[in-house]
Every structure is written in C-alpha cells, then in structure tokens.
Amino acid sequence: xxxxxxxxxxxxxxxxxxxxxxxxxxxxxxxxxxxxxxxxxxxxxxxxxxxxxxxxxxxxxxxxxxxxxxxxxxxxxxxxxxxxxxxxxxxxxxxxxxxxxxxxxxxxxxxxxxxxxxxxxxxxxxxxxxxxxxxxxxxxxxxxxxxxxxxxxxxxxxxxxxxxxxxxxxxxxxxxxxxxxxxxxxxxxxxxxxxxxxxxxxxxxxxxxxxxxxxxxxxxxxxxxxxxxxxxxxxxxxxxxxxxxxxxxxxxxxxxxxxxxxxxxxxxxxxxxxxxxxxxxxxxxxxxxxxxxxxxxxxxxxxxxxxxxxxxxxxxxxxxxxxxxxxxxxxxxxxxxxxxxxxxxxxxxxxxxxxxxxxxxxxxxxxxxxxxxxxxxxxxxxxxxxxxxxxxxxxxxxx
Numbered sequence: 001x002x003x004x005x006x007x008x009x010x011x012x013x014x015x016x017x018x019x020x021x022x023x024x025x026x027x028x029x030x031x032x033x034x035x036x037x038x039x040x041x042x043x044x045x046x047x048x049x050x051x052x053x054x055x056x057x058x059x060x061x062x063x064x065x066x067x068x069x070x071x072x073x074x075x076x077x078x079x080x081x082x083x084x085x086x087x088x089x090x091x092x093x094x095x096x097x098x099x100x101x102x103x104x105x106x107x108x109x110x111x112x113x114x115x116x117x118x119x120x121x122x123x124x125x126x127x128x129x130x131x132x133x134x135x136x137x138x139x140x141x142x143x144x145x146x147x148x149x150x151x152x153x154x155x156x157x158x159x160x161x162x163x164x165x166x167x168x169x170x171x172x173x174x175x176x177x178x179x180x181x182x183x184x185x186x187x188x189x190x191x192x193x194x195x196x197x198x199x200x201x202x203x204x205x206x207x208x209x210x211x212x213x214x215x216x217x218x219x220x221x222x223x224x225x226x227x228x229x230x231x232x233x234x235x236x237x238x239x240x241x242x243x244x245x246x247x248x249x250x251x252x253x254x255x256x257x258x259x260x261x262x263x264x265x266x267x268x269x270x271x272x273x274x275x276x277x278x279x280x281x282x283x284x285x286x287x288x289x290x291x292x293x294x295x296x297x298x299x300x301x302x303x304x305x306x307x308x309x310x311x312x313x314x315x316x317x318x319x320x321x322x323x324x325x326x327x328x329x330x331x332x333x334x335x336x337x338x339x340x341x342x343x344x345x346x347x348x349x350x351x352x353x354x355x356x357x358x359x360x361x362x363x364x365x366x367x368x369x370x371x372x373x374x375x376x377x378x379x380x381x382x383x384x385x386x387x388x389x390x391x392x393x394x395x396x397x398x399x
Contacts (some may be wrong), residue, residue, distance in 0.1 A: 018377075020046050020398045021186045025060025027069035027381065032370055039067060043377040046399030050373055065382055067392055070352050071371050072112025072378030074331050074359035075184065076294060077153055077275065077325035079107070079117045081136060082128070086356040087318070095135045099143055099150070107379050109330035110380035110391045113149040113360075113368065115182055120167040121157030131165045141175055146396060149378075151363075154183045155255070166301060168240065171250065178365045180248060184275055186255035187234070226263055238269065245270030251364055253294075256309075260285035273362050275325075278309035283320040292322040292362045297332035297355075300324065301339060312336075316354075317345050323358030334382065334389045342387065368397075 022043050022055045029039035029051050040054040054060070084105075085098035087161035093101075099116075106114050118136040119128035133155075140150045154170070154207050157163045169180060206216050245252035246269075253273040254266035263274060264286040286293050295312035304311040315321045337351035347355070360369030368376040376397040383390040 012370065018043075018395050018398070021064070023060040024062050024064055024069065024379070025058070027064030027067055029371055030068055030070045030349055031372065032353065032357065033349055035068075035348060037067070040068075041371070041377075041379070042085075046377055046397040048371065048373055048375050048377050051371055067381040068384055068389075070110070070126070070380050070382060071356040071369050071375070072380055072394065072396065073110045073355045074113040074116045074363065075106070075111050075326045075333065075355075076323065076359045076362045076366065077117060077184075077296075077327060077353050078106075078111075079328045080326065080330055080331065081116045083328060095139045096142065098258075099139045100114070103143075103145075103148050103150075105329050107394045108391060109326075110334060110382065110394050111148065111326070111330050112378035112380075112394060112396050113151065113241050114330075115151045115153040115363065117153045117155050119162045119172075120163035121153045121155065121186075129161050132318055133163075133166065134170070137170060137174070146398070148396065151177060152173045152181065153253075154181060154250075156183060156185050156237060156241070158185050158187050158234045158241075159238075160392065161233050164237045171244070180251040182253060182363060183241065183244070183250045184253040184255045185237065202351070223314070230310070242269040244287050245272070253362075256288070257282040263289060263291070270365075278305075280310055280315065280318065283310065283315050284318075287320050287322075292358065293320055294325050294359070294362055295321050296321045296327035297324045297336035298327055300336040301332050304333065313340070313343075313345070316340055321354065323362050325359065334391065338385065338387075338389045342385075357358075 018384065024041040026038050027041060028043060029036040029333065032050065038054050039051055040058065040060060041051050042049045081098060081102050084102040085095055091138055107195050116136055118133040120130055120133045121128055137152055140152055143150050151308065154167055158169050174181060206213065241252055244250040252269065252271040253275040254262065254271050255275045256278050257263050257266060257274050258278045260281050263282055266274065267289050273294060274293050276296060277283040277286060277293060283293050293315070295315055299305050299312035300316065312321065324333060324336055333355045337355050340346045341348050341351045357369035360366070368378055376399055378397050379395040379396065380391055381393040383392060
C-alpha cells in the first residue's frame with residue numbers, strides 16, 4: 001500500500017474535531033516494536049489505515065512537526081472523578097459537571113479511554129457509598145459525547161452486603177459496551193491487603209478526617225472487628241464473582257493481592273487480572289499464571305508505594321508489570337512512562353505499551369492501544385521532554 005493512496009481529502013478541519021478521514025504527516029510514530037521517524041499516519045473511517053515513512057512530495061492534512069505520535073492512552077483504574085466531584089470537603093459538585101470537567105483533564109493527559117471507579121462499598125471515611133456509585137454509573141451512561149470513551153470499573157467491597165446486592169442489580173441492567181464489565185474485588189480493611197500495616201491507615205484517618213492518634217487507633221480496631229464478623233458476606237460475594245467470571249459475564253480483577261496463595265485463589269475464581277499487587281511474590285505469581293499485572297502510575301513516579309507496599313518501579317525493572325493505571329492522577333500516566341525510559345528501565349515503545357496496549361488488554365479491548373492498521377484512530381501528539389512529556393493534541397476516533 002503506497003502513501004499516494006492517502007492524499008488529503010479535506011480542505012479545513014481542527015485538531016479538536018478531526019474528520020473520519022485524514023492524513024497526519026511528519027511525526028515520529030511509536031509503533032509496538034520501534035519508533036518510525038518522519039512517518040505518515042493515514043486514517044480512514046476513524047480507523048488507522050497505514051503507518052509508513054512519509055515519502056517526499058506526499059501532502060498531509062496536518063504537519064506533525066516531528067512530534068511523537070502515540071495511541072490514545074487507556075486508563076483502566078481512575079478514581080480522579082471522586083476528587084473532581086469533591087475538590088474540597090463540603091464542596092460537592094454535580095456529578096455530571098464533574099465528569100465534564102474531568103474529561104478536559106483526561107484529554108490533556110492524552111487519555112482517550114477511561115474506566116471510572118464506582119465503589120459499591122461501605123464508607124470507611126472515604127467518599128464512597130452505593131448511592132455515589134450509582135451516580136457515577138448514571139453520569140457515564142448519559143455522557144454520549146465522544147471526546148473520551150468513558151467506561152466503568154466496578155469496585156466491590158467484598159464485606160458489604162449492600163454493595164453486593166447493588167452491584168448484582170447494576171450488572172444485570174448495565175448498557176452493553178461490547179466487552180464484559182470490569183469488576184474489581186477488594187477489601188481495604190486495615191490489617192491486611194493494601195493496609196497490611198495498620199499504622200498507614202491510622203495516619204490516613206488523622207490526616208483526612210482529623211482524628212487524634214488514639215481516635216484513629218480505636219477506629220481501626222473497630223473496623224478490624226467488624227471485618228471479622230463479615231466472613232459470611234465475603235464468601236457470598238466471592239462465590240457470586242466466581243460464577244460470573246467463569247461464565248464470562250464479567251472480567252474479574254483481584255485488587256491488592258499480597259501473596260502467591262491469593263493469586264492462585266484468584267485464578268481458581270476465574271480472575272483475569274492482578275491489580276496493584278502489594279508484593280513481588282504476588283506479582284511474580286500472577287505473571288507465571290499469565291495474568292496481566294497493573295500498577296499505579298503515581299507509585300512509579302514517587303519511586304514507591306505510599307502504604308509501604310511493593311514499588312511499581314521495582315516491579316517494572318523485574319519485568320512483572322504489563323500496564324499502568326492513573327489511580328487518581330491522569331497526568332501521571334505519560335509522566336511515569338517517560339520517567340521509566342529516562343531511567344533506562346524500558347524502551348520508549350515498551351513504556352508507551354504500558355499505558356496503551358497493556359491496559360487495553362486488561363480491559364479486553366482489542367480494537368485500540370496500538371499504532372497500526374485496523375486499530376481505532378485514537379491518537380496523541382506529544383513533545384518528549386527534556387524530562388516530562390507535554391501533550392500537544394489528542395485526537396479521538398470517529399469510528
């Protein structure tokens with residue numbers, strides 16, 4: 001296929017709203033295995049038709065001026081909408097407006113597909129309730145504009161009977177997105193998992209809720225006692241999740257696995273992904289079972305977990321990470337990817353894969369995440385540095 005086939009088909013258009021057919025020229029295209037300098041990217045019907053060297057004399061609709069061209073980022077775990085809705089205590093914004101506002105931050109971070117966390121759980125000092133989870137779902141259902149492909153990551157507190165019942169109803173009624181819903185099972189009760197060292201949760205309560213040291217310690221002790229009294233709820237939740245996962249009705253993520261045993265149990269349950277493993281042991285076991293491993297971009301940027309758990313940077317260096325998620329900071333995705341390149345831990349194509357094709361595989365989305373023919377033309381033009389990347393333009397497919 002020659003470049004001449006892809007001559008310009010449009011007179012004028014803006015990068016904010018590209019047509020279904022266009023030609024982007026003189027970019028550095030980040031392919032799955034290499035970087036193609038001075039490349040031409042042709043798009044037809046919202047799908048990449050070809051990526052090839054930009055031959056002399058071939059005109060393009062847009063001159064990329066040597067910027068990096070990468071697939072639009074896929075974020076499989078974003079809790080940033082929570083912060084957008086509640087920018088400070090007591091200042092709650094309408095959910096629909098919060099999503100619209102947050103959409104701008106996603107586009108500025110080159111994110112074209114975002115899975116927003118909807119926490120079907122009991123609040124433990126967090127702004128998460130079943131009612132707010134339904135608000136997130138409704139806002140995403142109603143957000144039809146295709147500036148970003150908004151989706152849901154369902155987060156189930158496995159010790160919450162109200163959360164389980166509400167999630168069961170939601171899964172049965174949710175709109176068909178073309179892929180099985182992402183469901184993450186979690187237990188953030190201190191004393192295990194993410195908060196294996198309870199002191200981290202106590203410090204969190206002191207900082208966020210203003211509790212005294214003794215009040216925080218008493219509250220954590222109460223949470224642990226309540227957790228131990230909800231083992232039956234946990235068994236019911238895990239049983240239902242396993243049935244759904246093995247039947248292919250959901251795509252199950254194990255949140256904060258801490259051991260090889262937990263990974264083995266996740267696999268038996270029909271789980272597909274290890275999300276934020278807290279130890280090297282759990283991450284290594286997940287990869288040995290062929291499971292994708294997701295780590296948080298802020299963890300990579302900071303050089304370690306804020307809870308004293310496994311370092312995402314260390315796990316990347318060990319070759320155990322297949323995807324990064326923003327967690328709560330969309331701009332952290334590209335920044336973390338480029339920091340890994342600067343530190344010599346991965347190549348640029350490998351780094352871009354951690355925020356594009358890797359997360360797409362986690363979500364079961366095989367139509368995006370790679371800059372190659374046949375994939376959705378979700379694209380971003382990026383200046384590489386010198387240290388931190390700058391997003392110049394985000395283009396979303398009309399397919």
